[in-house]
Structures are given as C-alpha cells and as structure tokens.
Amino acid sequence: MSIQMRTRKLTWTHIFSSSIVLLCFILAACGGDSQAPSSSSVSLTMWTWKIAHVPGLKAIAQNFEAKTGIKVNVTAYNPDDVYRTKITTAAQSGDLPDILSYWSSGQWDLASNGLLTDITDKVDSNWQSNFLAGTYTSTSVVTQTVFDSCQKDPKCTYKNIKVGHAYSVPYMAGQAMYVYGNKTLLQQAGLDANNPPKTAEDWLAMMQAVKAKTSASGLVTGAKNPGPLDRWLFRPLLMTSCGVETYDNIFNGKDSFTNPCSLRVLNWMQQVATDKLWVPDILQTDIDPADLAFSQGKAAFDVGGTYTLSFLLAQGMKSSDIISFPVPPLQGSVYNQLLVNAVALIDAGVSKDSQHPAEALQFLKFMTQPDQAALFAKTVGDLPAVKISTDPAQVGPVIPGILKGISDNSPFIQSKAQPQNDPQDVLEVGLQQFITGETTPAALAQKVDASNKAAWAAKGGA
C-alpha cells in the first residue's frame, strides 16, 4: 500500500472513529427512561423528605395495593435542601412524581406554577371532616389572609392563586411548644416530678434547683438551629402573655415588640441564659442532638414537639420517666394556660406530571382515612393530620398522650399573625445573643421592631 493510500486510510479512520465517539456521547445524552410503562398495571410514585415516614407510608401503600391493585413507590430525599432542589429540577424536566409531599403553607409557589393539580372540587365535606381542626382549612386552602398578603407584596410570586382553592391535603400534623421533663432528675433535685409547673417562673425555679442539686443542666433545645428558640419558646410565651389580638398586632406591625407583655417574655428568656441553665455547648446543639442529650440525662427539661416523644422512646427512655406539658405561661399572662392545637406540617398533592391523576387522588383520599392514618401513627410515632382513635392498640403507645394535649380551642387557630422573614431572622439571632451575652431584651425588641417596620413597609404597609 502506497504512503498516500495509507495516509488517506488513516485520515478516514480518524474521522470515522471520532464520529463514532461523538455519536456515542450524543446518544447517551439523549437517552431517556429505559423502562417502558406497563399497560396492564398502574404504578404511582410518591416523594417525601422525611426518611422516618417512609415505613408508615409504605404500610399504607401496601394496604392500598391490596385493595386496588395499584402500587405506590415511596421515596425519600434528604436533607431538606436536597429535596427542594430535586423538586425544582424535576419541575423543569417534567419528572415530578404522582404524589408530592411538601411543607404545609409552603405549597403556594408550586400551585401558582401549575405544578400541583387543583383539587378543590374533589375534597368534599365528607373528606374534609376527617382532618383535625385547624389543619386542612388553615394551611391547605388558600385563605383571604394569604391572598391579601401576597397581593400587597410586590415580591410575592404566587399572585395568581385563588381564595378558597386547595391543591393538597395535609397528612402529618404536630406542634412544637411542648416541654419534656426527666422525672428521675426532678426527683433527685427534690422536686415534685408528677405535676408540671403552672407558670414559667415555677419552671425556672425547677431548672435552678436541678442545676444546683444535680450534675445536670436545666434546659436543652436545638438552639444551633435558630428556629426553636423563637418558634418553640418565644412565641408560645408571647401568645399566653399578650393574648391573640396583641400577638397578631405585634407580628403584623401594628404593635411593638417593646410592648410590656413582650418584654417580660424576653426578660424571662434572658434570665435562663444569665442563670446559665442551658446545657454546655447549647449553641452548637441542633434539634436531634438536643433530644439525645436529654435522653442521656444531661438536662432536666427539653423543649420539643409532638414529634419528640417517639424519638426519646427510641433512645431508650421510658415513658414512665417522662413528664410532658405545654410551655407554661408567665404569671399574670392573658391566658393562664397554653392550649396547643395541631398544625398541619406536611401536605401531599397530585403533581401536574402525573400520568394517573385519578389514581393519585384516590391514594391521597385513602391515606387520609382514619384507619390508615392510625396505621401511619402507630408505625412512625408521629401525629397524622387526621382524627384518629386514642386506643393504644390501634395507634401505638405515644399518640394517645399527644392527642390528650391537643385542643381545638387553641388561640393559634384564631391567630392571623404573619411573621415576616427579616424580623424573624433578627429575633432568632437576638435570642441566641442572650446566650452569648451580647444583647438585652430592650435592645433586641427595638431592633426587631425596626426590621419589622421595614419589612411591612416594603410590602405596602402593616
């Protein structure tokens, strides 16, 4: 073979092999789902971010399949930011699951973009009657308050949703503002371990006694996460101290955080810090580590929620060694006890990408029936957003106690407060600064007021 022919052959070999390589890349990039849909059976997908809920949801899915022949695959993506990112990318590529779980009251952006199917007409009065008071109607249905607030806010991105419309149903509820006490430690400190404190001042005194007489600290919560100090401690104290009307006015910019009923709450929280009643390293302690520390006897009290008890029991604590009560009010408060309602925490809706919306809706209805919700509660130890039995045989040992503490008359159900993000951030950092000794109640109240005023001004006024 002449040199010219050899060279020509080599050149064409180069070109040919390069083209093959390029074609492989293009085909790989354009490859789609290799699984062909079955024409004979319907299969649904459901996403959540709560790994702990997967066994409960799978148990419900099993019953659903036994009844209807429709299989439901439940997948969890964790942590929260990964789940949000997953939804964002799936929404762009049209790969959302049939049933999508989302944070209650956070689904309006999804709804306004058409990512969730409007199911207003499908959730009839019969279905609605399954839900706990203050869950479906407060957070799954667009209220006038939510609508008006969005219309006034130039930055709101869901202005096209309609009042009275629903795009999801709640399936998990709960409430924070619960305090768990270690009876053993309380007894060691010479305190009455069977009766909860009636006031926040009594509670403070108990913490001081435990600190003085045992090696444990008085209090723990997930203070590294700025939310607990604000939402689990400050807000319930503020509600009982001020009453629902003043509470709403303070957050909605019509009153001030320097109102005496608010200042005494801040004073109380500062005193917990100045008396050094928090566990060591409290600002490095997140929510689960805080519950863990409590279960290990490092603190007499743990501020948590309805979802905390199952975790404590899973760590080996005995329910007989735990006393639980809502956050007690300060002396002279408007309400002499805190009534805690169940708040919807997780909703589920049918996504726009579902190939089987009717079946997906059928599953939603099935999972929010009392018997299936009871199964969920028994399996995962969390409170469903559905009215269920209090029989431990049906719902497990944890739920009856929680249900006993839930009230339909909680002031939080009537509350129309709309805490804004910016003043919330300032408040949360400020509550941490009580622990670091960098601020005072008066200074913090003024700072939060200034931020609240600016936030409401940007939205067109309080």
Next chain:
Amino acid sequence: MAQTSLRAGQVTTPPQIQLVRKKYRRTLRDVLKANSGFLFIVPAIIIFLIFGLYTVIYSVVLSFFRWNGFGGFSILPPSCQYPACQFAGLENYQEFLYKNPTASAFFWQGLGNNLIMMVAVTVGTVVIALPLAVALNRAVRGQAFLRLVMMLPMVTAGIAIYYVWTFIYNSDGLLNAALKLAGLGVLQAQAGWLGDPSRALGALILVMIWGGVPMTVLLYLAGLQTISKDLYEAAALDGASALQKLRLIIWPLLRPVTVIVVILTINSTLQQSYEMVYLMTNGGPAGHTSVVGLQIFNYGFGDQRQLGIASAMAWLLFIGVFGLALLNLRVFRSKD
C-alpha cells in the same frame, strides 16, 4: 502537455480548471487531516458549553430577575412568566447591598467575616507551610513518613474533618482538655470554642489553615526543587544563616508559587468556606461565623427560594474574588 485522445462528443475540462480542482481536493484533505483532532474534543466542548458557559450566562441573567425556581423562567428560549418570575433589574443587588436594612446588615457582617478569614488563612497557611516545606525538603530519616502524615488532611473527607473538629472544640472536648492538662485552664472556652462569639471565627480559621497547609507544602516542595543548590552553597560560603537563606533566597524565588497559593486561598476562603460553616456552626453563634457563601446557599436552597438574590450575591462575590486575584498578581509581579 500530454495529448489525450477524445471520443466524439466528449467534453474536455480546460487544464487550468483541472489544476485548481486538484489543488482544492488536496487542500480539503489536508484540512480534514489537520483538523480531525477537533472531532475528539467536540464532546468536551459540548459539555463545557452546556454545563459551563450556558450555566454561567443563565446565572448572570437570573441575577436580574426575581424567581422562585418553579418554572416560568428560561433563557433558551427567553421566557419569564409572571408571577413566578419578575424582572427586577438591579433590585436584587440593591436588596442586600443597602436597600433592605436586615438583609444588608447580615450581608456586610458575612462579608466582613469572609475578609477576616481570607487574610488570616492566607497569612497563616504561608507562614506555616513554607518552613515545613523547607524542613521536609531536607534528606532526613523518616522524611517519607513525615510527608505522608503531612498529607493526611488532604485525603480525609471534608465532612469527617468538620465533625471531628466540632468534637475537639466542645466544652468537654480535646482542646479544652489539652489546655487544662498543660496548665492553661484559663484559656479554656467554657461555652465551647464554637459557642464563644469571640473565638468561633478563630476556631474555624484554624481548621481552614490545617486543611490548607498540606497542599501548600506540596506546592512549595515542588518549587524548592527548582532552586539550584549552588545558591545555597554560595550563601553558606557567605555565612548566611538559615533565616537569611529563607528570606533572601527561598522566599523571592518561590514568589510564583506564593502567588498561586494566595489566589487559591482567597478563592477557598471566599467561595468554598460555606460548607465548613454550614456543618460546624451554621453561621452561629448568633451570626458571628456567618459568611456570604452560606447566605447564598440559604437564599437559593432555603425556604425563601430567592434564586435571583442568590445569583446576584454569587456574582458579586465572584467579582470580588476575581478583583483580588488580579490585584494579587499585580502586586507580586511588580516586585519581580
């Protein structure tokens, strides 16, 4: 010229055209042969265009819009559907720079922390790494083992490092215990090193220096190999001390390496520090370790879903890093 016998009706091509065609054919083949390599790099170019250039342009454009991330915005084809997407112009930049008092206070605090980290980590890394590299460059017994130990932080997963250091910094952790053992109990952090507002940032800076030293030692070691031994010998003959050799020979000759180290450290402290902060302190205690990267993460992937602001902040950070890198190059080059 060769005579060609013609059949009746056959059309002949003039010789000049034949020559041009022949030349054209040769050139085309040559072009193909010379450029066949491009076909091999086309996949990489496609990947760069899609995942590199396109995403960069997307991010720039997004910084001028308000968008919640759920559909309604794209640049190919251009689309911004109200109300999910709204054109904001420079408002996103203004929001965190000065317009929103709360957001801007947090932003400037974060930026301040970033700048402190940048200076402290850069100086600390160079000051520790250079003498270490010089020491490791000597032929001593166990040199290979020492080098191996030195490189351990580089091969350990970041998350593991952060969690271990968090335990070390606890109030009952290794650091406080070591201080107590050494009779320096007065230096202990009673609230934990990461819970003490006056020490938390310094604690994180120490972790960054600890993590950055191995790579820097490696770079300096490579640079040290390029320095001729004659220079050391000449300096020794002139009676130079070890410190003088370091200052007058090694430091000037390793300036190009130092430029690279400074640029890399600036980039890591300004842009990559958020991972460590997120895992170790989440910006606490009370915002004392908050950095711009963490705020970008919270704006973009937190529950606020303000991707436009996140993009705007990210671009501002990039411009800052780029500017500092250019300044660094100019400063070091001016000394050459």
